[in-house]
Amino acid sequence: MTVKKARKIRNYLMITGLITMLLAYFYEPLFYIGIVITFSCLIPHFLYNKCPNCGKQLRGNEGNFCQYCGKRTDD
Ligand SMILES: [Zn+2]
Numbered sequence: 001m002t003v004k005k006a007r008k009i010r011n012y013l014m015i016t017g018l019i020t021m022l023l024a025y026f027y028e029p030l031f032y033i034g035i036v037i038t039f040s041c042l043i044p045h046f047l048y049n050k051c052p053n054c055g056k057q058l059r060g061n062e063g064n065f066c067q068y069c070g071k072r073t074d075d
Pocket residue numbers: 051052053054055056066067068069070071
């Protein structure tokens with residue numbers, strides 16, 4: 001799993017979760033499903049949003065360089 005792919009999955013899950021929560025307006029149980037989907041975006045974030053060189057968590061860093069070792073994160 002690359003950092004880029006993990007970010008893509010994370011964003012996809014977050015958006016899907018939020019849309020599902022909005023759809024709860026029509027069907028209430030969707031709200032809880034939306035919460036589960038939204039929070040599942042934390043899984044790729046914490047497991048794979050890491051620097052491939054030093055292994056540190058990139059946190060809010062959306063760039064292509066690690067803020068700890070300065071190397072590219074998309075190699
Ligand atoms: Zn690093």
